[in-house]
Amino acid sequence: MEDHRVISLENVTFTYEGDVVALRDLNLAARRGEFVVVLGANGAGKSTLCYLISGIVPHIYGGRRRGDVRVVDLDPWDEPLYITAQRCGVLMQDPEVQLFMPTLKAELAFGPANLGVPREEILRRSREALALVRLEGLEEHNPRDLSGGQKQRAALASVLTMQPQVLVLDEPTSQLDPLGRWEVGEAIEQLKRTGDLTIVMTTHETEEVLHLADQVLVLEQGETVLQGPPGRVFAQTDRLERAGVKTPALVQIQALLQLNRADQPEDARWSLTVSEVADRIRRAVREGRLVIRPEAVAPPRRPVTDGPVVLEARNLTVEYPGPPPVTALRDVSLTIRQGEFVGIVGQNGSGKSTLVKCFVGLLRPKKGEVLFRGQNLRRFSVGEIARRIGLVLQNPDYQLFTASCRDEIRFGLRNVGIPENEIDRRVEEALQRVGLEAYADLFPFRLSFGDRRKLAVAATMALGPEVLILDEPTTAQDHRGRYQLAELARQFHEEGGTVLMITHDVDLIARYAQRLIVLHEGRVLLDGPTAEVFARVEELRKSFVVPPVAAQLAQALAPLGMPAHVMTLEELTRALTPTEG
Amino acid sequence: MQPAFRYTHLNTPIHRLHPLVKLAYLLLTLVLVMYPIRLTDMPILLIWLAFSAFLWALARIELRRFATLLKILLGTFVFLILIQGFTYRGGETPLIVLGHLKLWEADLGVIKKEGVWFGLVLSVRILAAASALPLFVMTTPTSAIMTAMGKLRVPQTATFMFVSALSFTTLLFEMWSSIVDAQKLRAFDIDAMNPIRRAFKAYIPIITPLILLLFRKANDFQIALETKGFGAPIRPTEVETLTTRPADYFWLALIVGVFVLCTVLKFS
Numbered sequence: 001m002e003d004h005r006v007i008s009l010e011n012v013t014f015t016y017e018g019d020v021v022a023l024r025d026l027n028l029a030a031r032r033g034e035f036v037v038v039l040g041a042n043g044a045g046k047s048t049l050c051y052l053i054s055g056i057v058p059h060i061y062g063g064r065r066r067g068d069v070r071v072v073d074l075d076p077w078d079e080p081l082y083i084t085a086q087r088c089g090v091l092m093q094d095p096e097v098q099l100f101m102p103t104l105k106a107e108l109a110f111g112p113a114n115l116g117v118p119r120e121e122i123l124r125r126s127r128e129a130l131a132l133v134r135l136e137g138l139e140e141h142n143p144r145d146l147s148g149g150q151k152q153r154a155a156l157a158s159v160l161t162m163q164p165q166v167l168v169l170d171e172p173t174s175q176l177d178p179l180g181r182w183e184v185g186e187a188i189e190q191l192k193r194t195g196d197l198t199i200v201m202t203t204h205e206t207e208e209v210l211h212l213a214d215q216v217l218v219l220e221q222g223e224t225v226l227q228g229p230p231g232r233v234f235a236q237t238d239r240l241e242r243a244g245v246k247t248p249a250l251v252q253i254q255a256l257l258q259l260n261r262a263d264q265p266e267d268a269r270w271s272l273t274v275s276e277v278a279d280r281i282r283r284a285v286r287e288g289r290l291v292i293r294p295e296a297v298a299p300p301r302r303p304v305t306d307g308p309v310v311l312e313a314r315n316l317t318v319e320y321p322g323p324p325p326v327t328a329l330r331d332v333s334l335t336i337r338q339g340e341f342v343g344i345v346g347q348n349g350s351g352k353s354t355l356v357k358c359f360v361g362l363l364r365p366k367k368g369e370v371l372f373r374g375q376n377l378r379r380f381s382v383g384e385i386a387r388r389i390g391l392v393l394q395n396p397d398y399q400l401f402t403a404s405c406r407d408e409i410r411f412g413l414r415n416v417g418i419p420e421n422e423i424d425r426r427v428e429e430a431l432q433r434v435g436l437e438a439y440a441d442l443f444p445f446r447l448s449f450g451d452r453r454k455l456a457v458a459a460t461m462a463l464g465p466e467v468l469i470l471d472e473p474t475t476a477q478d479h480r481g482r483y484q485l486a487e488l489a490r491q492f493h494e495e496g497g498t499v500l501m502i503t504h505d506v507d508l509i510a511r512y513a514q515r516l517i518v519l520h521e522g523r524v525l526l527d528g529p530t531a532e533v534f535a536r537v538e539e540l541r542k543s544f545v546v547p548p549v550a551a552q553l554a555q556a557l558a559p560l561g562m563p564a565h566v567m568t569l570e571e572l573t574r575a576l577t578p579t580e581g
Numbered sequence: 582m583q584p585a586f587r588y589t590h591l592n593t594p595i596h597r598l599h600p601l602v603k604l605a606y607l608l609l610t611l612v613l614v615m616y617p618i619r620l621t622d623m624p625i626l627l628i629w630l631a632f633s634a635f636l637w638a639l640a641r642i643e644l645r646r647f648a649t650l651l652k653i654l655l656g657t658f659v660f661l662i663l664i665q666g667f668t669y670r671g672g673e674t675p676l677i678v679l680g681h682l683k684l685w686e687a688d689l690g691v692i693k694k695e696g697v698w699f700g701l702v703l704s705v706r707i708l709a710a711a712s713a714l715p716l717f718v719m720t721t722p723t724s725a726i727m728t729a730m731g732k733l734r735v736p737q738t739a740t741f742m743f744v745s746a747l748s749f750t751t752l753l754f755e756m757w758s759s760i761v762d763a764q765k766l767r768a769f770d771i772d773a774m775n776p777i778r779r780a781f782k783a784y785i786p787i788i789t790p791l792i793l794l795l796f797r798k799a800n801d802f803q804i805a806l807e808t809k810g811f812g813a814p815i816r817p818t819e820v821e822t823l824t825t826r827p828a829d830y831f832w833l834a835l836i837v838g839v840f841v842l843c844t845v846l847k848f849s
Contacts, residue, residue: 361765
């Protein structure tokens with residue numbers, strides 16, 4: 001029997017102008033209401049697939065295509081974009097560029113109004129879309145004034161008013177904080193529940209889509225390496241790893257501990273919640289298939305308590321002028337000691353970036369002071385601060401402007417007055433440290449995003465700071481590149497440096513930080529050894545911070561003797577040993 | 582960092598005013614300042630400026646916004662006053678004599694009183710013109726501007742270009758601020774530089790990343806626009822409606838009245 005496919009790609013190969021092959025022999029079929037998840041490392045071809053389905057290719061990005069593409073009975077290649085857009089909507093990563101109207105109401109009306117949809121129908125669709133993404137009451141707000149999660153939901157609603165049958169989501173949560181991710185995730189879940197839309201979503205966050213996916217497609221360098229129901233695809237942990245895709249932690253644990261149930265159908269083999277997996281582990285321990293060995297886990301990492309204080313915030317209050325004025329930090333006091341590796345977490349707007357901007361002198365607090373080795377930071381010039389405290393921003397593209405990587409590192413060194421012969425030595429050393437020596441003369445914008453971030457780290461480290469601050473080192477990175485910056489920070493820490501790391505990635509914190517500070521609404525909510533802070537689940541919930549899966553499992557298994565300070569998968573699997581036979 | 586003259590949502594008589602009335606005020610301002618300029622025009626310009634100040638006050642626009650406007654224009658004013666002071670042809674009364682440098686009929690070594698006055702008249706003219714636009718932009722939501730332009734039969738593409746330029750200004754300011762901060766982290770402090778150094782050297786590390794980032798954003802912007810049917814060969818629906826109230830006629834009459842008064846004074 002011929003099924004009705006909403007999306008159908010048969011043997012599709014796509015080559016961009018300049019002969020870059022982005023997709024090879026791709027096959028994909030999706031029916032109405034189906035949720036397709038596309039995974040792969042950066043550069044695997046995920047976005048190209050989105051562009052092919054939505055008609056962005058060839059109408060905006062040119063290239064050559066082989067094979068057949070049908071989306072709701074038409075070939076996007078042959079139709080003008082506004083025709084395809086009525087069948088297939090697209091939501092991109094960055095909500096900022098998708099919102100251009102002065103009010104949310106106008107934003108939602110923009111698409112259907114362009115297509116001449118009657119006014120009353122536009123208003124009805126807008127009401128429905130707003131209710132679905134839970135933004136009712138904000139119609140008159142400027143979309144730019146909304147929070148990150150709200151912006152992305154507004155962008156989603158503005159796509160939904162076009163009433164597409166296919167929705168393409170290209171890493172829709174990659175630039176959001178945990179609350180934003182949760183909000184957008186909930187809206188997507190709601191859409192899936194309606195069952196009308198066929199959804200294609202690309203992501204690096206496999207945990208987020210595990211329970212939504214009907215079909216998973218894994219791409220590697222433009223080729224399909226795995227395809228099928230999530231249970232079958234996620235069981236291939238080694239292949240996923242090779243393709244640079246993160247296996248969901250819960251699946252990984254079950255695979256490593258051989259807890260999956262081979263007698264069950266593919267989709268039911270894996271438990272997808274922490275409590276279910278904890279139950280499976282408990283059962284395996286009771287039945288003697290697993291043994292808990294607390295001694296196999298290294299003792300918890302302790303924060304430095306006796307080193308000299310390098311940075312100190314004393315009663316910091318920072319207010320941004322309005323209208324309306326926003327108090328970003330409220331009477332924050334804390335000290336950072338030499339040799340610490342500190343993680344800072346909190347929602348967007350909790351004050352994390354404001355705090356580190358105070359630490360590097362970019363912001364002057366309204367009240368309170370920042371001390372560097374006991375001296376007020378106001379006494380230091382911009383150059384003096386740069387030589388002592390380095391901040392690596394989330395987006396390297398805000399600072400790269402020279403013709404070569406070498407010049408990019410030289411720029412800061414010249415600004416602080418380092419002699420020319422010393423500059424050359426430091427440039428080479430910095431390039432080697434981040435592994436970019438082969439690209440020394442390359443135009444920085446020709447590097448990948450990950451390498452541009454490494455270059456920004458090199459430019460910062462070349463200045464020889466005592467303190468290194470990383471702002472969201474995993475942003476826009478795939479599974480493979482995720483820890484590259486953190487590894488550079490770890491090296492710096494091992495050499496005696498002090499590291500502060502702002503991130504939403506709790507796995508990153510669990511792996512590297514000795515101490516964790518949680519900021520919430522401009523105040524320090526929690527501050528202590530990482531494992532202890534992760535154990536305070538209720539307080540963390542206030543700030544939408546969820547401890548890593550391994551830490552949650554360790555807490556659930558604590559009555560059986562699992563050490564409570566276990567935070568990583570490696571530690572958990574070390575503590576759980578399968579018995580022989 | 583936000584643009585200094587962004588729309589602020591308030592409920593004042595000026596905010597409630599029909600956009601076309603505000604547009605009329607804007608156009609009449611432009612007409613007034615385009616009249617051939619004379620030394621004796623100062624009272625007329627001051628009347629219009631005072632009227633604008635009254636509207637600013639009524640719209641509850643903070644005084645610091647006016648200070649920002651003055652700050653932006655100050656360099657131009659100083660330049661105009663000096664250049665007119667030195668070069669104004671009709672001037673005979675020396676104010677400051679620096680020496681004598683004859684160039685054709687003009688003596689470039691003498692600052693003349695009439696020239697300084699003419700420079701001041703020109704400055705007030707620029708101020709009158711410049712103070713009208715923020716009043717319009719800060720009290721009129723962009724959606725209302727779009728609808729009003731639609732009523733004037735301005736093509737949708739042109740209207741959208743105007744509106745998205747306003748929206749992009751915010752993005753531009755945010756990016757500018759982030760880039761300045763990013764370069765400060767490498768000890769490049771543009772804010773601490775003197776204006777001459779800033780003008781000649783400092784902008785490269787700021788403007789280069791700004792342009793590259795804008796190119797990238799523009800691509801995504803195009804995708805977002807075209808996938809929402811922008812440019813489709815279909816007559817777009819007018820979603821926003823504007824209603825006219827009696828107060829709008831009163832204000833229109835007042836604005837036209839002040840304009841007529843100024844015109845009569847000028848040409849009488």
